Amino acid sequence: MNLRMTRKLRKRFGQHLLTNNNTIADIVQVINPTPQQNICEIGPGLGAITLPVLKKAGAMQAIEIDRDLAKELLEKCKNVGELTLHQADILKIDLNAIVGSNQSLRLIGNLPYNISTPLLFHLLKFSSFIEDMHFMLQKEVVDRITAIPGKSEYSRLSVMVQSYYKVESLFDIAPESFSPQPNVISSFMRLQPCETNRAKIKNRALFSNIVAMAFRQRRKTIKNSLASIVSQSQLQQASIDPGQRPQEISIPQYIALTNQLNN
Numbered sequence: 001m002n003l004r005m006t007r008k009l010r011k012r013f014g015q016h017l018l019t020n021n022n023t024i025a026d027i028v029q030v031i032n033p034t035p036q037q038n039i040c041e042i043g044p045g046l047g048a049i050t051l052p053v054l055k056k057a058g059a060m061q062a063i064e065i066d067r068d069l070a071k072e073l074l075e076k077c078k079n080v081g082e083l084t085l086h087q088a089d090i091l092k093i094d095l096n097a098i099v100g101s102n103q104s105l106r107l108i109g110n111l112p113y114n115i116s117t118p119l120l121f122h123l124l125k126f127s128s129f130i131e132d133m134h135f136m137l138q139k140e141v142v143d144r145i146t147a148i149p150g151k152s153e154y155s156r157l158s159v160m161v162q163s164y165y166k167v168e169s170l171f172d173i174a175p176e177s178f179s180p181q182p183n184v185i186s187s188f189m190r191l192q193p194c195e196t197n198r199a200k201i202k203n204r205a206l207f208s209n210i211v212a213m214a215f216r217q218r219r220k221t222i223k224n225s226l227a228s229i230v231s232q233s234q235l236q237q238a239s240i241d242p243g244q245r246p247q248e249i250s251i252p253q254y255i256a257l258t259n260q261l262n263n
Contacts, residue, residue, distance in 0.1 A: 018048040018110055018136070020177035025052075027188060030170060031108055031134050033057040038102040042090050042109035042119075042135075045069055047076050049108065054081040061098060063090050090119060095126040104131035111137050113182065120145070120161055127164045127198065133191040142169050142187035154247045156215040160208065163251055164198050165191040200255050207258040214246035214254075222246055234260060 018024060027049055033039055033056045040061040044050040046069060054060050059082035064070040070087045077083040086093065099105045107130060111119060116137050123130070137145075146167050147153035161167060173186040201207045210226065217225045223232050223242035232242045238257040240249055 016110070016113070016178040016180060016182045017045045018173075018177060019179045020173075023173055023177045024048050026171065027134070027136070028052045028056070030188070030190070031106075033060075033106075035059075037106055038099065038104060038131075039106045039108065040095075040098055042107060043112055044073055045110065047073050049110065050077065050083070051080055053108065054083060058082065060084070061086065063088055063093060063098075065089050091115060091122055095123075095129075099126075099129050104129055106131050107133040107135075109135055111135050113138055113184070116141050117157060120157065124160060124164055127193060130193065132193075133165070134188070135191070136173065136186050136188050138182075139172055139185040139187040142189050145189070149248055149250045152247070155218075156211050159211050159215075159251055159254060161191070162194070162197070163201065163207070163255070164194060166194045167191050197251060197255065200252075200259070202259045203262040206262055207255065210258055210261070211254055214249070218246045220245070222249060230257065230261065 018027075031039075031049075031053060033053045035056075035058045037057060038061075039053065039057055040063065041050055041053070042063050044062040044064055050060070050062060050073065054077055061084045062073070063086045064073065065088065067087055070085055074083065074085055086098070095105065105126075107123070123133070141157075144153045144155050144157050145161050146169050147155065147158045168190045170188045170190055173188060175181040175183065175185065178186075210229070213229070214222060214225050221242065222240060222244050223230075223235060225246060226235075235242045235257065238253055238260055240253050240257060
């Protein structure tokens with residue numbers, strides 16, 4: 001499979017196309033696509049992952065913002081399987097239209113580095129029908145997503161994503177596996193719905209607001225960063241030490257505090 005670039009990519013889209021066949025094979029094996037699954041790829045590029053997944057699935061969808069890449073990809077896939085291509089900005093698309101009458105959606109992709117964090121927050125809106133997600137991201141972002149309380153990487157992103165999904169970093173990918181080569185190491189990860197946490201959050205908008213406020217001033221103690229909406233006694237009732245900092249507080253504690261304020 002020759003996926004080397006024959007033209008210049010659009011820099012503003014943050015595109016780094018996967019070209020290493022061994023890595024591609026590892027990714028497809030982990031995704032394990034089968035017919036009848038509702039699979040949608042974000043940012044398919046020139047089809048490094050699309051083609052082998054489409055061959056196994058028979059049909060799939062893809063979302064690509066670059067109209068030139070979209071046109072080229074459709075041509076590549078026409079004799080492989082049925083590809084429904086949405087030429088659109090993933091940050092503006094309503095995935096309810098993608099899932100259609102299906103009950104669930106599997107998302108895959110090599111996420112553009114420059115929008116990976118806002119994209120993950122965008123996808124939280126559709127967690128009710130997402131079956132799983134397999135994404136390639138910067139290793140630094142994956143480390144933040146999978147971080148546990150007390151670690152320097154533990155952040156708003158960690159709390160929000162882990163509140164909705166079970167997260168797992170599967171393997172790292174060297175810069176040499178891409179064209180053009182990024183200046184960072186990438187990681188491939190799996191995200192699966194975590195109903196245990198998600199079902200416990202009584203008010204998701206309030207939960208999101210509390211977490212955002214807490215980490216906006218992560219060097220302050222939690223009693224100071226949330227002083228405008230939470231009392232010290234309310235923190236203690238949620239089993240939170242008012243002297244703790246945001247990165248020391250667990251997801252169940254943030255959920256407990258949210259539910260207490262929502263009563």
